[in-house]
Amino acid sequence: MTQMLFRTDAYMRDAKAIVESITPEGGVILNQSLFYPTSGGQPGDSGWIRWDGKELPIATTVKAEGDAIALVPAEAAGLPPIGANVTQALDWDRRHRLMRVHTALHLLSAVIPFEVTGGQISASHGRLDFDMPDIPQNREEIEQTLNDYVAQDARVSEDWITAAALEENPHLVKTMAVRPPKGIDRLRLIRIGEADNWLDVQACGGTHVARTGEIGALRLGKIEKKGRWNRRVYIHLDS
Numbered sequence: 001m002t003q004m005l006f007r008t009d010a011y012m013r014d015a016k017a018i019v020e021s022i023t024p025e026g027g028v029i030l031n032q033s034l035f036y037p038t039s040g041g042q043p044g045d046s047g048w049i050r051w052d053g054k055e056l057p058i059a060t061t062v063k064a065e066g067d068a069i070a071l072v073p074a075e076a077a078g079l080p081p082i083g084a085n086v087t088q089a090l091d092w093d094r095r096h097r098l099m100r101v102h103t104a105l106h107l108l109s110a111v112i113p114f115e116v117t118g119g120q121i122s123a124s125h126g127r128l129d130f131d132m133p134d135i136p137q138n139r140e141e142i143e144q145t146l147n148d149y150v151a152q153d154a155r156v157s158e159d160w161i162t163a164a165a166l167e168e169n170p171h172l173v174k175t176m177a178v179r180p181p182k183g184i185d186r187l188r189l190i191r192i193g194e195a196d197n198w199l200d201v202q203a204c205g206g207t208h209v210a211r212t213g214e215i216g217a218l219r220l221g222k223i224e225k226k227g228r229w230n231r232r233v234y235i236h237l238d239s
Helices: 092-111 139-151 163-168
Strands: 014-022 028-030 047-051 054-063 069-073 085-090 116-121 125-131 156-162 186-194 197-203 218-226 230-237
Touching (some): 092 116, 092 125, 092 139, 092 197, 139 218, 156 163
Antiparallel strands (some): 014 085, 028 069, 047 054, 054 069, 116 125, 156 186, 218 230
């Protein structure tokens, strides 16, 4: 199992590691990873690993066999040897933008109170698909409420819940298309706000900013009809 440093501290930009193995496809598996693997609509991290004066660009990160995480090189040549001591460095600007968009989508799911059927995150914008019959007509109100939540500079924190407790509180899983894995004893909750005024609470394994003010101004994008019931709503970072 790869130790998930991004869970310990989403703001850590570089860290030491040891190369444990190389996948048949050429992915580099470290004993601990700063790099978040593609999951739940959030793309895998990119960056670099460095050792002995050499540098290998990492294009993306994916889940590997078991609980391992594989760093996918941008080029196939020049892989580090197994056992090598390396320094991993994130493309921090990209990661931070992904964190901002991901947290903003939590706010969007709170502003539009319908079940989520899918979603996607990029470094400039994100979208959620909602199980709702009609395209909302209150665009200005949705955008204003989103930016009001950002302006509150609400705290974003994590907690853990047992699988049994989650069964008793199914509303904590908003995404119909991505259900928590079976057989897991504890699941991670992301809370936005404080106990007397939660803006949003839901199960999530991604990376997020520490406070909503860090997201910056948001702009509501297209709202599209996707099938009989699905409505796709885009939000964009202003900068």
